[in-house]
Amino acid sequence: MSAPFIQFRGITKTFGGVTALDEVSFGIARGECHGLMGENGAGKSTLGNVLAGIHKPDAGELLIDGVPHRFGSPRAALAAGVAMVHQELAFCPDLSIAENLCMGHYPRRWGGLLLDRDAMRRHAGQLLAEIGVVLDVERPMGGLSTAQEQLVQIAAAVGNTPRILVFDEPTSSLSEPEAQALFALIEALKRRGLTMIYVSHRMPELFRLCDQVSVLRDGRYVGSLARERMTPDAVVRMMIGRSLETHAPRHLAAPAGEVVLRVRGLASPGRFQDVSFDVRAGEIVGFAGLVGAGRSEVATAIFGLDSRVTGQVGLDGAPFPLRSIKAAMGVGIGLVPEDRKRQGCVPGMPCRANISLAILGRLRRLGMLNFTRERQLARRYFDRLQVKAASLDAPVNSLSGGNQQKIVLAKWLARGGRLLIVDEPTRGVDVGAKAAIHALLDDLAREGLAILLISSELPEVIALSTRVLVMRQGRIVGELPHADATQDAVLRLMAGVGRAACGIRKKV
Amino acid sequence: MDAAAVPVRSPRRFRFVAAQELGLVLVVILLAAVLSLYGWYDASPGRPNLFLSFDNLIDGIATPMSYYAIMAVGLTLVIITGGIDISVGAIMALAALGGAAALQALPPDAPAMLVLPVAILVPTGIGLLCGLVNGGLIVGLSLHPFIVTLGTMSVFRGLANVLPAEKTLPAAGKHLPAAFTTDFMRLEIMGMQLMPLAIMLICVALGWFYLRLMVAGRETYAVGGNEEAARFSGLGVGAIKLRTYAIAGLAAGVAGMVSLGRFGTASTSTGSGYELTVIAAAVVGGASLQGGRGTAIGALLGTLVIALIENGILILRLAQEYRLVIIGLAIIVAVSLDRLSGCLGRRRSAPLPAAPPPPPVTPGPETRS
Numbered sequence: 001m002s003a004p005f006i007q008f009r010g011i012t013k014t015f016g017g018v019t020a021l022d023e024v025s026f027g028i029a030r031g032e033c034h035g036l037m038g039e040n041g042a043g044k045s046t047l048g049n050v051l052a053g054i055h056k057p058d059a060g061e062l063l064i065d066g067v068p069h070r071f072g073s074p075r076a077a078l079a080a081g082v083a084m085v086h087q088e089l090a091f092c093p094d095l096s097i098a099e100n101l102c103m104g105h106y107p108r109r110w111g112g113l114l115l116d117r118d119a120m121r122r123h124a125g126q127l128l129a130e131i132g133v134v135l136d137v138e139r140p141m142g143g144l145s146t147a148q149e150q151l152v153q154i155a156a157a158v159g160n161t162p163r164i165l166v167f168d169e170p171t172s173s174l175s176e177p178e179a180q181a182l183f184a185l186i187e188a189l190k191r192r193g194l195t196m197i198y199v200s201h202r203m204p205e206l207f208r209l210c211d212q213v214s215v216l217r218d219g220r221y222v223g224s225l226a227r228e229r230m231t232p233d234a235v236v237r238m239m240i241g242r243s244l245e246t247h248a249p250r251h252l253a254a255p256a257g258e259v260v261l262r263v264r265g266l267a268s269p270g271r272f273q274d275v276s277f278d279v280r281a282g283e284i285v286g287f288a289g290l291v292g293a294g295r296s297e298v299a300t301a302i303f304g305l306d307s308r309v310t311g312q313v314g315l316d317g318a319p320f321p322l323r324s325i326k327a328a329m330g331v332g333i334g335l336v337p338e339d340r341k342r343q344g345c346v347p348g349m350p351c352r353a354n355i356s357l358a359i360l361g362r363l364r365r366l367g368m369l370n371f372t373r374e375r376q377l378a379r380r381y382f383d384r385l386q387v388k389a390a391s392l393d394a395p396v397n398s399l400s401g402g403n404q405q406k407i408v409l410a411k412w413l414a415r416g417g418r419l420l421i422v423d424e425p426t427r428g429v430d431v432g433a434k435a436a437i438h439a440l441l442d443d444l445a446r447e448g449l450a451i452l453l454i455s456s457e458l459p460e461v462i463a464l465s466t467r468v469l470v471m472r473q474g475r476i477v478g479e480l481p482h483a484d485a486t487q488d489a490v491l492r493l494m495a496g497v498g499r500a501a502c503g504i505r506k507k508v
Numbered sequence: 509m510d511a512a513a514v515p516v517r518s519p520r521r522f523r524f525v526a527a528q529e530l531g532l533v534l535v536v537i538l539l540a541a542v543l544s545l546y547g548w549y550d551a552s553p554g555r556p557n558l559f560l561s562f563d564n565l566i567d568g569i570a571t572p573m574s575y576y577a578i579m580a581v582g583l584t585l586v587i588i589t590g591g592i593d594i595s596v597g598a599i600m601a602l603a604a605l606g607g608a609a610a611l612q613a614l615p616p617d618a619p620a621m622l623v624l625p626v627a628i629l630v631p632t633g634i635g636l637l638c639g640l641v642n643g644g645l646i647v648g649l650s651l652h653p654f655i656v657t658l659g660t661m662s663v664f665r666g667l668a669n670v671l672p673a674e675k676t677l678p679a680a681g682k683h684l685p686a687a688f689t690t691d692f693m694r695l696e697i698m699g700m701q702l703m704p705l706a707i708m709l710i711c712v713a714l715g716w717f718y719l720r721l722m723v724a725g726r727e728t729y730a731v732g733g734n735e736e737a738a739r740f741s742g743l744g745v746g747a748i749k750l751r752t753y754a755i756a757g758l759a760a761g762v763a764g765m766v767s768l769g770r771f772g773t774a775s776t777s778t779g780s781g782y783e784l785t786v787i788a789a790a791v792v793g794g795a796s797l798q799g800g801r802g803t804a805i806g807a808l809l810g811t812l813v814i815a816l817i818e819n820g821i822l823i824l825r826l827a828q829e830y831r832l833v834i835i836g837l838a839i840i841v842a843v844s845l846d847r848l849s850g851c852l853g854r855r856r857s858a859p860l861p862a863a864p865p866p867p868p869v870t871p872g873p874e875t876r877s
């Protein structure tokens with residue numbers, strides 16, 4: 001075997017006291033798609049960031065094509081042909097898609113004085129077209145969904161015509177068809193000879209795309225598996241040092257209880273129409289649909305965050321007013337939002353403060369905060385969700401992506417209530433913790449909580465849900481009981497083909 | 509899982525000075541050391557140290573800085589929520605004038621029982637009201653706080669100009685009751701007027717208590733750290749902001765009261781230009797204009813740094829013309845030093861992560877009791 005194209009040699013990186021990477025050494029061959037796996041906080045993003053010039057390693061060497069590199073900035077890495085699609089997206093929300101896409105190399109006119117808007121629009125359109133996405137490039141970035149942002153970022157990275165492309169959990173907010181389109185793109189890029197690093201927690205896609213998978217554990221390189229030897233069990237063993245037993249959700253066996261949430265004729269102009277459904281105690285109702293189908297919009301509307309929504313909602317038989325978070329929380333509704341960075345957590349505050357944010361009222365004694373109980377609570381959810389952080393007091397933005405997600409989940413689990421809406425609860429969460437979160441949701445359902453689950457990861461919705469509701473273009477287009485909810489059936493409904501063929505009972 | 513069995517310690521709860529404030533303490537010590545040395549060297553033989561004497565420390569530093577520090581605590585709350593209030597100087601003037609107008613109606617020898625409630629309630633009430641106006645406009649119209657308080661600064665200052673019959677109160681020939689001035693705010697204890705200092709320290713302590721121990725303080729940080737996440741967590745963001753601006757107004761009212769009692773007069777130009785010093789003090793004290801960061805102790809230390817520099821210009825007999833230049837530069841230096849030491853402090857304090865939770869024995873299924 002010839003010398004690897006990318007060679008990491010003893011790469012070490014610490015943040016304060018946390019060792020994110022510990023003498024990581026391995027090589028990646030030219031033109032391969034190299035998978036990178038590991039638990040949350042194992043150091044995958046950090047390794048990608050070292051390669052892409054975001055972080056400087058404390059020690060160690062990085063060789064590309066035999067040449068040592070030490071990137072001081074993303075710009076330097078780009079110049080050497082390394083681009084990265086980041087896990088945590090960063091954009092200027094008030095600028096248009098085109099402006100964001102062309103950032104750093106705006107096309108100019110009149111000797112560089114004026115922005116060439118037409119050229120910018122054309123260029124942005126091309127970049128998007130290249131990855132097969134159709135979006136109005138004039139729209140402001142802030143109005144896009146997370147998935148659309150993700151696609152724009154992929155377009156930006158691919159548009160830099162790099163030699164090396166790092167994908168850090170690119171599919172975490174994409175739904176199945178968009179993910180399929182991305183895989184096709186990656187395969188095309190591979191044929192063009194690009195070397196790619198692909199970070200993900202989803203094994204099927206890793207096995208499909210990658211020629212080689214490397215595993216990190218606690219910042220250390222554990223080993224690599226070639227294509228022939230990639231099995232879920234082998235990878236999990238390397239990742240967490242033991243096998244993972246899967247178990248069927250047990251709430252399915254129990255009979256569903258009384259109707260907890262009743263939604264009738266919910267509509268919000270431009271977002272969704274005529275949405276009616278029930279969620280019973282002990283049920284997990286899954287919402288499937290393409291990105292933009294209106295699932296998250298329905299969730300936020302029920303939670304009181306949509307000022308234009310109309311319709312009737314009731315909890316435990318009693319109607320409650322729409323358009324008020326106070327009312328929704330008062331009757332016992334919780335929402336784990338889709339966008340953890342914008343809506344889910346206060347990044348600069350300690351983990352424990354984030355966990356207690358929704359129950360400050362209960363921790364209040366004569367206006368003062370009960371710190372002892374706050375710590376007990378935070379400690380409990382740290383253990384329960386296996387959060388990996390330096391301490392309870394570590395600010396949330398020092399945690400890895402998956403661990404941030406666990407903090408957001410913990411905040412609402414701590415509050416409890418009657419109905420929990422979880423929007424992408426396991427986005428970016430590693431396999432072990434994902435199993436733990438699934439088991440937790442299952443347990444909560446068995447205890448009589450009603451759960452509304454939104455997820456773009458079809459296997460997750462299908463495996464966990466008592467019933468799957470499928471949304472398309474702002475309407476509920478079908479309902480499948482657990483037994484009938486196969487990947488194929490759900491996908492057909494999502495895409496809008498074969499509604500009759502599937503024998504769907506349309507909800508009244 | 510049994511929560512009670514988990515040992516719970518809260519080591520950071522009672523740590524008085526956080527890492528980010530350490531840099532400020534160092535700056536203060538450094539300045540004080542330099543000034544003490546010079547004050548000792550420059551004093552004529554047999555005379556006390558120019559800097560390190562009670563006269564200078566109380567009358568030259570503590571009393572003048574008290575108005576700033578009181579307002580800086582209130583403004584720090586506002587800055588933590590990600591807002592700003594530039595009307596505090598005008599509120600202070602309005603409060604002091606209002607207090608003077610009310611007090612001059614009382615006989616100069618009125619009893620303290622009657623005088624003090626008026627002297628305290630009128631200025632603080634005016635301050636609170638102005639703060640509520642600010643907060644109400646900012647929350648109700650969802651306008652940017654800079655714009656709103658730029659407007660109200662002008663309105664409040666304008667009211668201070670037109671409402672009183674004269675430019676200075678009490679009017680000629682009238683006096684404020686001694687029960688408020690000489691016997692209260694200028695009360696001498698062992699030859700020192702400690703009242704402004706005491707009120708300042710009480711305000712800082714209240715601010716510390718509010719931010720550090722009260723739920724309301726936590727909510728303040730949450731709104732500033734990420735307003736949308738705070739809303740998604742069910743916090744009443746509008747009410748929290750309104751409350752914060754009200755407190756900032758209240759603090760300005762207290763400052764007006766202190767100034768009125770100490771000088772015995774209030775004029776239409778009382779407190780003009782103070783807002784910039786107060787903002788500078790809060791920022792030097794570690795409050796981040798982006799929100800989410802800041803402490804009451806920091807506000808006090810920030811004001812102290814500025815007060816020491818002002819005092820140092822006098823002690824070192826530097827040309828008064830350069831006062832503004834020196835203070836401006838010093839603010840920038842102090843803020844950079846603070847950030848630097850904050851970074852170093854984080855790096856140093858980090859290497860002792862708390863013992864990680866014991867590795868879970870079984871990966872998936874969680875058993876709940």
Ligand SMILES: Nc1ncnc2c1ncn2[C@@H]1O[C@H](COP(=O)(O)OP(=O)(O)OP(=O)(O)O)[C@@H](O)[C@H]1O
Pocket residue numbers: 015016018019020038039040041042043044045046047087388389390397398399400401402403428430
């Ligand atoms: N900016 C930072 N400051 C402090 N600690 C950090 C920072 N970035 C990462 N870390 C720490 O470094 C470790 C590795 O983080 P990293 O983001 O690389 O994990 P990851 O493997 O990408 O995890 P995930 O699957 O959750 O995305 C974590 O323990 C994290 O807390």
Ligand SMILES: [Mg+2]
Pocket residue numbers: 044045046087168400401402
């Ligand atoms: Mg990551």
